[in-house]
Amino acid sequence: MVCRLRLFLLAFLPLLLAVHGGFAATDDAKLASLVAQLGADDFDQKVAAVGELAAIPDPRVVAVLKALEDGNLYVTKDKKVVLAAQDGDNFATSDPVTGAKIGTATSDDIDQIIVNNRVRTVIDAALGTLNLFSPDRDARLAAALDLIKNPSPTAGPALVKALAAEQDAAIRQDMTLALAEARLNAPDKKVQLAAIAELSGSMDPAVFNILSALHDSTGLDPDVKKADENALAAISQRLQLVRIGMTLFEGLSLGSILLLAAIGLSITFGVMGVINMAHGEMIMLGAYSTYVVQQLFVGYLPADWLDAYLIVSLPVAFVVTAAVGIALERSVIRFLYTRPLETLLATWGVSLILQQFVRTIFGSPNKAVDNPSYMTGGFDLIGGAFITWNRLVILVFCFIVLGVLGLILKRTSFGLHMRAVTQNRDMAAAMGIPTARIDALTFGLGSGIAGIAGVALSQIGNVSPNLGTIYIVDSFMVVVFGGVGSLFGTLAGAMSLGIVNKLLEPVAGAVLGKVVVLIAIILFIQRRPRGLFALRGRAAEN
């Protein structure tokens, strides 16, 4: 089969060559004369030659321009442009277009073609334009996007040609924009207006900048100026919407992180009225579990399994932190149920010990947990809005966790017992519910979820022994703001705090915004001491 294919190709080879040769022949003369023009002493001529070369979509042109930029083009005494490579004391010369060997020359025979910054700029622009014809889709897209960002009036003809050949719709759209930008400064008013009309449909901030640059330029035709203003207004309105959407997304993303951090706390606090200051350290342990699992994957498993480490980390982190949580409940917290303030102090002690313990084992420096490939990078949405995968995955993940937790609480007998204990511990005990066991399991569940939160947090930052302390105050704020013992309250609290934080950030700056939010919560608690969604009825009265 392969053999026959090869034969087939061999048979057609002369034909293919002939077609290529025929196509090239028409351009070759022009190409040769333009290359010869590169050897001119005058920079203006060089620039003009480069500009014209840029319109010839031929890989050989790319090679010539690169050689020129790298200083490998020389001009001989009889004004012929050659490609020269140093060979001992002499130079081996060849034809820059065909690549055919010419011979050798001494350094006296040939002079390097000097390139100044102006020429270099033109060469770069030309190389960029030539990429529009690259067989590689990504290269074409990048070239088009680059032309949108840095429009060049000379790129017009090349863009027209490229548009005619382009099949990909997305690239066509970008090329159309780039073409419109290239025509913005055209002498013909009609062309200018058409270009502005084309651009006013865009959502690209780069287009906005270029249109506003046009607006600031002097000697503008009043009609053009007016059309420009309208286009600017239309684009800025759309960009504003995108920005609001982006802020909302960032707020939700922050909210999802807060929610993950706070949800376990909401369970332990809600059910047992226990302030667990070591909650942040459970998050930290979860993050370190992720780190350890990652290291084990790197060390003992094939490299292409590495992406699975995150999935494996989830149950590992849950089990590790749930076990620590249950141990903590059995050994310390259960003796302190009647003294909530002292639980706070004891669990703070636990948190100090856990931090120092981790520091002793892993050392103080941050540990990096690498994102698996499916959480690396992100995608452009619209109008310059960039969404990273890890934020999106965490946002979805936090809702999954919340949903699973909701199911456990509402649909399992453990959940039923837990709710009974939350509402009335004594009555639940009287009905035969083993409250002590429920306490331990509840604490384990809350801690385990904190561990899972740690897995998620390891994906957006470094893992360090004081990871937990960063989140502890925020977690408490979420729980207290949302209302203790209410999953929905925790969700609402986390999301609203996340969004308010991000809304305030551009106005007040990140730190001051946070301070404002904290003060707002302090004031809020004065009005509703039991949070947004307080438990009602008898349970809330004691």
Next chain:
Amino acid sequence: MGSLLDRRGWIGFLATGLVLIVVVPLLNTLPADSPAHLADYLVPLFGKYACYALLALSLDLVWGYAGILSLGHGAFFALGGYAMGMYLMRQVGTRGVYQNPILPDFMVFLNWKELPWYWYGFDHFAFAALMIVLVPGILAFVFGWLAFRSRVTGVYLSIITQALTYALWLAFFRNDMGFGGNNGMTDFKDLLGMPLQSGAMHRGLYIASVVAMGLGFLVCRYIVTSKLGRLLLAVRDAQSRVRFLGYSVAHAQVFVFTISAVLAGIAGALYVPQVGIINPSEFSPANSIEIAIWVAVGGRGTLVGALVGAVIINYAKTYLTGAVPEAWLYFLGAIFILVTLVFPNGIVGLVNRWRGPRRAPPAAPRGLLDEKVAP
């Protein structure tokens, strides 16, 4: 009740005061080669302990007697310290790196042209002294009035006091606040026209700290032995009943919270010249929680316990962070757990048990009157 201290109490108080105020500075002035000489570096260290003791005392007043576990007392301490720091900063004058007669170095560095309005007056010691009392006091009054009027108690109060100090912590880190940002204030030169780095000044500050501690103790003692003190105990043990009996729980709480914050502020003001620096880390929530453990170790609701606990834990900290730095957090963590689980009455409780039931503290029988705090 009624009397401030009984006869044995006064004897103990005065004897301790005599040793701390007279003997310690005297030993320091002995020639350096004398075996009884007290090393120079120890005087500011002891002064620092005295400030910590006063801070612990202020927390014990609200926690031990009114049941308000404030996790934000570090904030009042730090605010007092900042007020003192601002005065000391203005005293530097042209001796700073940039030799600006008005602006402190960090403002010149930030290219500020004039002094912010809230720095006015801090070149006068009397004004600074007033602010040391007023700033923490007013903050505590407003905060307490808002919180206690809405009956925010127990763990909720602990959490929002923590949020308070956390918010201030974040705020003071900002350079724009005009308090030196991350680096805070340091490189002080002199206090009341006398250079800070001298033996006499060290002894003077030490004595001032001990006197403040002693006076603070008497003030607290006066409050807790008064009728108001009995009311506070009742608020601690059965808040709703006190309310139903017709007392204003909130007024009592706001009063004691404000007094306590003022004491903490004074402690901070005395602390700053002795350590030579004030920066936002004093606001860190962890610091405030640590104060609670000083009180718990000594024995809360005893006042003396707060003093003892603060000194012991801080001595242990000085020793351990120097000798075995890794062990300090293990030790502190273990203390937190042990004291709450095994010795809820602290050192004073242990001593009292050893002395026999005759001198049992006026604590309520546990569990009988405890009101549930969280749902």
